[in-house]
Amino acid sequence: MLRIFGRLSSLNTQKVMFCVYELGLEHELVAAGREFGVVDTPDYRALNPNGLVPTLVEDGFALWESNAIIRYLCAQHSRGDLWPEDARERALADSWMDWQQTQLQRALHPELHSLSSDPGRFTPERIEAARMRCETLMDMLDSRLGQVPFVSGARFGMADCAMAPPVHRWMNLAVERGTYRAVEDWFGRVSQRPAARKTLPAGARHGS
Amino acid sequence: MLKLWGRLNSINVMKVVLALDEIGLPYERTDAGLQFGVNNTPEYRAMNPNGLVPTIDDDGFVLWESNAIVRYLCAVHAAGRFWPEDPRVRADADRWMDWQGTTLNPIMVPSFAGLVRTPPEKRDAAAIEASRTKTDAAVGLLDARLEGREYIAGGAFSMADIALAPIMHRWLNMPCERTPRPQVERWYASIMARPACAKNLTRPIT
Numbered sequence: 231m232l233r234i235f236g237r238l239s240s241l242n243t244q245k246v247m248f249c250v251y252e253l254g255l256e257h258e259l260v261a262a263g264r265e266f267g268v269v270d271t272p273d274y275r276a277l278n279p280n281g282l283v284p285t286l287v288e289d290g291f292a293l294w295e296s297n298a299i300i301r302y303l304c305a306q307h308s309r310g311d312l313w314p315e316d317a318r319e320r321a322l323a324d325s326w327m328d329w330q331q332t333q334l335q336r337a338l339h340p341e342l343h344s345l346s347s348d349p350g351r352f353t354p355e356r357i358e359a360a361r362m363r364c365e366t367l368m369d370m371l372d373s374r375l376g377q378v379p380f381v382s383g384a385r386f387g388m389a390d391c392a393m394a395p396p397v398h399r400w401m402n403l404a405v406e407r408g409t410y411r412a413v414e415d416w417f418g419r420v421s422q423r424p425a426a427r428k429t430l431p432a433g434a435r436h437g438s
Numbered sequence: 439m440l441k442l443w444g445r446l447n448s449i450n451v452m453k454v455v456l457a458l459d460e461i462g463l464p465y466e467r468t469d470a471g472l473q474f475g476v477n478n479t480p481e482y483r484a485m486n487p488n489g490l491v492p493t494i495d496d497d498g499f500v501l502w503e504s505n506a507i508v509r510y511l512c513a514v515h516a517a518g519r520f521w522p523e524d525p526r527v528r529a530d531a532d533r534w535m536d537w538q539g540t541t542l543n544p545i546m547v548p549s550f551a552g553l554v555r556t557p558p559e560k561r562d563a564a565a566i567e568a569s570r571t572k573t574d575a576a577v578g579l580l581d582a583r584l585e586g587r588e589y590i591a592g593g594a595f596s597m598a599d600i601a602l603a604p605i606m607h608r609w610l611n612m613p614c615e616r617t618p619r620p621q622v623e624r625w626y627a628s629i630m631a632r633p634a635c636a637k638n639l640t641r642p643i644t
Contacts, residue, residue, distance in 0.1 A: 279579045280541065293529050295536040302529035318499050321510035328503035329488065332539050370487045 236284030251425030323382035444491030450504035
């Protein structure tokens with residue numbers, strides 16, 4: 231059985247759990263990180279020396295880095311569906327997953343994440359700069375989703391599992407936001423999926 | 439012929455150059471980014487709305503994000519060689535590639551930019567030292583990973599070594615103090631003995 235160490239308030243754990251539910255995999259979610267601790271124990275560090283969540287353990291094989299976990303699970307269980315067989319379609323999924331991780335998630339953290347967990351930690355100028363950066367990135371994603379119904383093209387796939395949690399986080403922040411019709415349309419469809427309902431916190435509850 | 443946009447002192451562009459040379463694919467490279475500009479033109483933004491380098495155009499297929507490009511080139515041209523066919527070995531390679539992008543590079547940027555791209559009188563010594571300390575510790579994870587393994591994903595050279603070579607070349611050549619990391623140094627020597635690295639990772643870091 232799969233074991234996933236993480237907490238559902240973590241974006242990276244949400245991404246992996248969205249994928250696990252999409253694939254219908256039998257699993258156990260072991261609470262770890264933040265208030266749950268665990269991540270600093272020698273046993274956890276032996277699985278994941280980087281000390282973050284999530285970590286996947288499958289028959290003795292330990293994997294960390296959320297997007298690497300998503301790629302692995304989809305390649306194992308959903309070739310030709312969530313994991314595109316076509317190299318170019320897969321490359322576009324990969325590209326947007328990398329963008330989600332290196333651009334979007336970095337724009338959300340730490341300034342915007344702090345709004346609910348530690349308000350006052352950053353100056354209004356820092357918060358505003360991060361908010362503007364997110365608007366620019368949402369504009370990019372909006373252009374993409376104006377051309378194709380899902381992140382990597384015509385079908386729902388692994389890139390949508392990775393993208394939905396940070397977009398959900400952004401949409402629930404107490405900040406001003408522009409209108410992104412294609413993103414909102416996409417999110418409306420993706421968030422109706424049973425796996426999304428099990429993974430994304432309802433309403434405006436944020437962790438970070 | 440495959441087209442590549444990007445300047446050679448970008449570690450992300452260098453990943454793609456190494457992938458292309460390791461595979462042996464001919465390509466045409468155009469300097470872009472920083473002093474070369476290009477990446478802010480409407481033509482470039484139409485290809486890559488994110489506006490960073492590198493970008494490739496492979497017979498009409500445009501792709502950006504350096505690790506996605508490395509995965510794509512290796513999957514199409516070097517499956518079973520640099521792109522591991524075994525899902526767990528491939529996941530191992532993927533994980534260290536992602537770690538390079540999500541962890542190692544962000545923590546190294548302040549010390550690299552401070553020590554190499556900022557005149558001495560404008561440097562933020564505290565930010566440089568904080569970045570250097572964190573990077574030095576993170577490289578320790580890679581050192582532990584390489585204990586008992588010839589390459590990052592195991593016994594064979596893979597896309598993960600391609601993606602990590604430029605940043606490790608940068609780190610090992612930065613003018614700063616580093617904890618000795620015997621496994622990383624042994625790995626770096628073996629990577630540098632390969633023709634693609636020997637040819638491309640030659641210039642001083644800038």
